[in-house]
Amino acid sequence: xxxxxxxxxxxxxxxxxxxxxxxxxxxxxxxxxxxxxxxxxxxxxxxxxxxxxxxxxxxxxxxxxxxxxxxxxxxxxxxxxxxxxxxxxxxxxxxxxxxxxxxxxxxxxxxxxxxxxxxxxxxxxxxxxxxxxxxxxxxxxxxxxxxxxxxxxxxxxxxxxxxxxxxxxxxxxxxxxxxxxxxxxxxxxxxxxxxxxxxxxxxxxxxxxxxxxxxxxxxxxxxxxxxxxxxxxxxxxxxxxxxxxxxxxxxxxxxxxxxxxxxxxxxxxxxxxxxxxxxxxxxxxxxxxxxxxxxxxxxxxxxxxxxxxxxxxxxxxxxxxxxxxxxxxxxxxxxxxxxxxxxxxxxxxxxxxxxxxxxxxxxxxxxxxxxxxxxxxxxxxxx
Amino acid sequence: xxxxxxxxxxxxxxxxxxxxxxxxxxxxxxxxxxxxxxxxxxxxxxxxxxxxxxxxxxxxxxxxxxxxxxxxxxxxxxxxxxxxxxxxxxxxxxxxxxxxxxxxxxxxxxxxxxxxxxxxxxxxxxxxxxxxxxxxxxxxxxxxxxxxxxxxxxxxxxxxxxxxxxxxxxxxxxxxxxxxxxxxxxxxxxxxxxxxxxxxxxxxxxxxxxxxxxxxxxxxxxxxxxxxxxxxxxxxxxxxxxxxxxxxxxxxxxxxxxxxxxxxxxxxxxxxxxxxxxxxxxxxxxxxxxxxxxxxxxxxxxxxxxxxxxxxxxxxxxxxxxxxxxxxxxxxxxxxxxxxxxxxxxxxxxxxxxxxxxxxxxxxxxxxxxxxxxxxxxxxxxx
Numbered sequence: 001x002x003x004x005x006x007x008x009x010x011x012x013x014x015x016x017x018x019x020x021x022x023x024x025x026x027x028x029x030x031x032x033x034x035x036x037x038x039x040x041x042x043x044x045x046x047x048x049x050x051x052x053x054x055x056x057x058x059x060x061x062x063x064x065x066x067x068x069x070x071x072x073x074x075x076x077x078x079x080x081x082x083x084x085x086x087x088x089x090x091x092x093x094x095x096x097x098x099x100x101x102x103x104x105x106x107x108x109x110x111x112x113x114x115x116x117x118x119x120x121x122x123x124x125x126x127x128x129x130x131x132x133x134x135x136x137x138x139x140x141x142x143x144x145x146x147x148x149x150x151x152x153x154x155x156x157x158x159x160x161x162x163x164x165x166x167x168x169x170x171x172x173x174x175x176x177x178x179x180x181x182x183x184x185x186x187x188x189x190x191x192x193x194x195x196x197x198x199x200x201x202x203x204x205x206x207x208x209x210x211x212x213x214x215x216x217x218x219x220x221x222x223x224x225x226x227x228x229x230x231x232x233x234x235x236x237x238x239x240x241x242x243x244x245x246x247x248x249x250x251x252x253x254x255x256x257x258x259x260x261x262x263x264x265x266x267x268x269x270x271x272x273x274x275x276x277x278x279x280x281x282x283x284x285x286x287x288x289x290x291x292x293x294x295x296x297x298x299x300x301x302x303x304x305x306x307x308x309x310x311x312x313x314x315x316x317x318x319x320x321x322x323x324x325x326x327x328x329x330x331x332x333x334x335x336x337x338x339x340x341x342x343x344x345x346x347x348x349x350x351x352x353x354x355x356x357x358x359x360x361x362x363x364x365x366x367x368x369x370x371x372x373x374x375x376x377x378x379x380x381x382x383x
Numbered sequence: 384x385x386x387x388x389x390x391x392x393x394x395x396x397x398x399x400x401x402x403x404x405x406x407x408x409x410x411x412x413x414x415x416x417x418x419x420x421x422x423x424x425x426x427x428x429x430x431x432x433x434x435x436x437x438x439x440x441x442x443x444x445x446x447x448x449x450x451x452x453x454x455x456x457x458x459x460x461x462x463x464x465x466x467x468x469x470x471x472x473x474x475x476x477x478x479x480x481x482x483x484x485x486x487x488x489x490x491x492x493x494x495x496x497x498x499x500x501x502x503x504x505x506x507x508x509x510x511x512x513x514x515x516x517x518x519x520x521x522x523x524x525x526x527x528x529x530x531x532x533x534x535x536x537x538x539x540x541x542x543x544x545x546x547x548x549x550x551x552x553x554x555x556x557x558x559x560x561x562x563x564x565x566x567x568x569x570x571x572x573x574x575x576x577x578x579x580x581x582x583x584x585x586x587x588x589x590x591x592x593x594x595x596x597x598x599x600x601x602x603x604x605x606x607x608x609x610x611x612x613x614x615x616x617x618x619x620x621x622x623x624x625x626x627x628x629x630x631x632x633x634x635x636x637x638x639x640x641x642x643x644x645x646x647x648x649x650x651x652x653x654x655x656x657x658x659x660x661x662x663x664x665x666x667x668x669x670x671x672x673x674x675x676x677x678x679x680x681x682x683x684x685x686x687x688x689x690x691x692x693x694x695x696x697x698x699x700x701x702x703x704x705x706x707x708x709x710x711x712x713x714x715x716x717x718x719x720x721x722x723x724x725x726x727x728x729x730x731x732x733x734x735x736x737x738x739x740x741x742x743x744x745x746x747x748x749x750x751x752x753x754x755x756x757x758x759x760x761x762x763x764x765x766x
Contacts, residue, residue: 151635154635154637155637158541159656159658160656160657160658163657163658165660165666168669233669235669242638245640247666247667248658249658249659249660250647250650250651250654250658250659250660250661250664251641251642251644251647251650251661251664251665251666251667252534252537252639252640252641252647252651252658253639253640253641253667254537254538254637254638254639254640255625255637255638255639255640256635256636256637256638257628257635257636257637257638258634258635258636259634261634264633264634264635267633267634268633268635271633273542273543274543274546275542275543275546275631275632275633275635276632276633277548277632277633278633278634281633281634282634283548283630283634284630284634284636286551286616286618286677286679287679288679289676289677289678289679290676290677291674291675291676291677292674292675292676292677293672293673293674293675294669294672294673294674294675295672296669296670296671296672
């Protein structure tokens with residue numbers, strides 16, 4: 001039996017975690033953090049009986065407290081940390097919350113000695129060095145949940161790191177992959193949210209269309225697998241069947257394939273080193289014709305992935321700047337305050353107007369995130 | 384330093400082994416067996432200074448004995464065994480000889496405690512149970528050199544065997560993959576020898592066109608990876624880039640890719656668990672467009688692979704019958720004594736007219752091979 005703590009239980013990844021828990025008898029859900037979807041939160045509480053529940057607001061918490069006198073409750077940022085450190089014995093934190101808010105609970109869980117199953121990209125992007133140092137110091141495991149990083153993990157973790165010549169991360173190309181740059185000028189939010197392969201949340205679907213998602217993954221991979229940026233390549237693979245590849249010195253490439261389904265990397269992260277069979281997973285069918293296509297990543301078409309490599313090489317707080325500016329820009333786009341291509345402008349503006357801080361502390365990171373967020377909102381949010 | 388014994392030094396695989404030895408300083412070539420190509424044998428002796436050399440005939444041996452008084456020599460079947468057991472300390476036998484003749488030296492090397500790097504398909508196809516039992520008993524390693532089996536080995540050996548749901552072996556389709564069955568009636572030896580992807584010996588190129596090669600690989604995989612036949616699938620993949628795949632219970636597929644180059648699996652077998660870099664290996668290029676295509680295996684177009692599954696399920700001496708009949712048939716085809724489609728007829732005739740022997744001994748296997756070979760030659764060799 002593995003005891004689990006889950007941040008983001010009502011989100012896209014969280015819901016898929018619950019699907020797995022529903023079918024497997026190997027996991028106990030001990031604590032959860034949910035957002036504003038109280039109806040869904042109640043369903044989860046009734047089905048999984050967590051011992052601790054955190055809500056986004058105090059009001060929502062008080063509402064549920066009245067309904068469930070035997071459950072412990074928390075709310076807000078403190079609640080997230082309470083969820084992530086709820087277990088007294090060693091457990092597993094599944095961090096599937098979106099955004100910078102996922103950082104502090106991850107740090108708290110590592111310090112408490114828990115293994116981390118990480119779907120929150122920001123944790124590694126903005127504080128990769130700090131997190132990886134803590135992981136080593138506290139001797140916990142950090143298992144990625146992203147399909148790309150899960151695949152690299154599976155194809156690499158049992159080989160000698162010095163034998164790896166490069167990794168190749170695949171990108172679907174997102175919802176506008178068949179449009180050229182000038183055709184992007186007037187695309188709508190609705191168009192952007194139509195991802196060809198994956199069912200995901202709104203933020204990550206936009207990030208997929210701008211290729212920022214792949215940029216964040218490159219930076220994540222740099223920290224997670226301790227690889228120089230010149231050993232991290234990206235390639236467009238429209239079918240999203242090959243999730244990533246690891247090339248070795250001898251020329252062999254080991255790759256991971258499946259139909260696009262986030263439940264596969266989630267299930268792997270939960271069960272590794274075992275692999276469990278779930279009824280809802282569709283296995284690949286080799287009894288029909290199919291093709292896997294690859295085309296080179298185009299830095300002119302997708303300048304934001306080039307910028308990701310650049311901020312990654314700069315290090316310090318520059319990956320944070322890239323990420324925070326993107327979070328602000330995507331929110332403005334989803335709220336119809338800016339056009340699609342202005343996402344590029346905002347991120348470039350932020351990167352070009354920030355003085356880097358080398359070896360930032362966690363406090364530096366959290367503080368600069370707040371400053372930058374306010375600055376960008378003041379500058380770009382059309383009233 | 385690894386000490387090597389090499390059967391088939393002048394052949395296609397043997398020559399590629401030597402290319403690797405030429406660039407790496409990690410290997411000593413201690414003993415070799417060569418065929419009839421004396422000129423090439425002399426070149427190898429001069430370059431690699433083996434301590435023991437075996438030739439096919441006594442005459443050739445006596446010729447070389449006169450030239451190299453400080454080298455020990457042997458010849459014929461006894462010579463092969465002397466090469467395979469030459470080392471007194473633990474070493475590595477690379478068995479890259481073609482045909483049944485590779486069986487006895489493999490058995491001798493295992494009994495002498497050497498690790499086996501196996502390119503000789505017949506060893507496992509005709510005596511899989513016996514070989515795998517010996518491997519366990521003498522606690523040696525059996526590392527496949529075939530690109531398909533090397534890939535499965537790389538994708539599977541570090542996972543739990545009970546988590547494997549199936550393996551998928553890819554097949555290029557061979558030199559006639561664009562022809563339908565009726566168009567095969569009058570194809571020539573020259574046509575058959577034009578393999579689209581791989582540079583290989585004549586026998587295996589014909590086996591690739593008949594799909595017998597893939598059939599033999601299915602049977603090999605059954606023994607090597609201890610998998611039921613219903614967990615071994617084959618798929619046509621014209622580009623020969625994905626060499627094989629392993630699917631796990633959780634729906635993840637781990638696959639091995641590279642440009643087709645036998646030196647990659649040879650280098651892996653030599654260096655594992657390390658992976659060495661060689662200047663002559665062309666790494667995959669993701670800066671250009673490419674596609675990987677897959678189509679279902681067609682048992683009507685390639686009935687001999689269906690037959691391989693059937694003889695595999697029957698077990699006993701039936702895989703031997705399939706293999707020996709194929710060896711006879713391919714030789715007759717290459718000598719222009721029979722037509723291409725008569726290869727099918729001869730193998731089917733042999734399978735249908737053999738009474739199976741369960742749990743055959745090594746002697747049973749070797750004896751029946753001789754009997755069948757003589758019978759088929761008498762029946763099908765046009766005088």
